Amino acid sequence: MQKRVVGPVARVRSEVRVKQNKLKRMRVRGANALGVLLGEGMVNESIHGEGLATPSEQSGPHKWKASVARNVALVEAVLGRVHEEGLGVDKFDSAIAESTDEDPLYEVEFWSEGDKTRCSVQPAQVAERLHQLLTVRLPAYNASSTALVQQHGRPSRLVRYWLPLTVGILSSSTILRILVNRKAEIIQWITELGATIVDFWANWVVEPTRKVIATIRHDEGSEVSIMSRKSLEGDRASLERMVVDFAVANPETSTGTTAPLTEPQIAEIRTAVREGDLTPVLRAYEKDLASPLMGTVRGNLIRALLIQIQKTKVDVEVAMGGIDALLKSQELVFGFVGLTPGILVTLSLYRWLGASMSRKSGEKKGRDRGLMIRQLRNIDRVLANARPTEFGELFYRDQGLLLCEVHVLGREAARSMPDQVRREFAEEVEELVDVRSGVERQRRVVERIRWAYGRWF
Incomplete structure (x- = not known):
């Protein structure tokens, strides 16, 4: 009737709820069993004189003999009945209690015979039961727990991912055919991508960095220049020779007479030319402009014009030299300007990758912190909902639940807390799981953990 009326999704949800309830009952039984072991064992051995493991009025080594025997029997009884569904x-x-009442190891008796104290249980019996506990009971308990978790827990990977696996298998031939047909293009894309990355790194990061380092070290080969070093000197020397030759050929333009120029006069003309003074040439040029035709015939006008063109060339090179000097003074700035695009792109990619990884790490850290908060909330719920005994302590079930939650909390805290803080936190945890301190004190410990270690939660 249910399969016909209820849809498949509702049936799956109902099955999930049933399995969750079984796992919760299994968890509560395990916590109760753990509380019994802790409350009745050597850790908290009936300090109030009541309970399953109330020791006899023995002292010294006899008390510990009885405690060891009783604990072996208690663990064996708990492991044997913890997974009973009903x-x-x-x-x-x-x-x-019924399982341990008939156990000779649990009812240990001592009596005196003369000067010696006899025991109803021999060490060989305890050793044999302990060996059976380690070799039979514990493996059987582990196997039973694993089987129950597999039966009621998360389904297998095949059940969870059957749909994408089916789609992948059905479309595998098509995907393989596409990959085979485009094999050359895919290889070319990968090769070009790798070559682009390598070239970008070499041309926009390594090479500009090398140039900046060479600039800092004053490497002559790395200097920024818009004209050659010897260009200006050569043009100046050529202009000087042209003016001197013109003045020697036309002495009247320099001295006003036709007498040949002397060496001091030629040296004075050379000095004037170096300073940019072309008076002999300009005088001849002004004179020939009065009769351009005759000046052209004699050739002085054209010659003076060509010398002025050379002077203009020298002036332009002087101006370019000033710009060149300015560029050289700012050469390091231009080097960093050339390096900036590559650095920015590289830094952006690095930041993006780092942000992606840190986002995943932050999400993981956030999950860890969220788990710690939930564990602290569960601990608070256990202590708030617990009904203490007449001695103000937790019952076995609540004691086991508290220990399980505290164990998970300590495991998660070990991942996120520094060493020193983790050692201090371990002290708080030890005080928290000490059932003999009472429920009220345990609640105060939870409050102290909440405000003292809140930043790690």
């Missing part, structure tokens, strides 16, 4: 939590303590 055994409720309210009946678990009485069931353990």
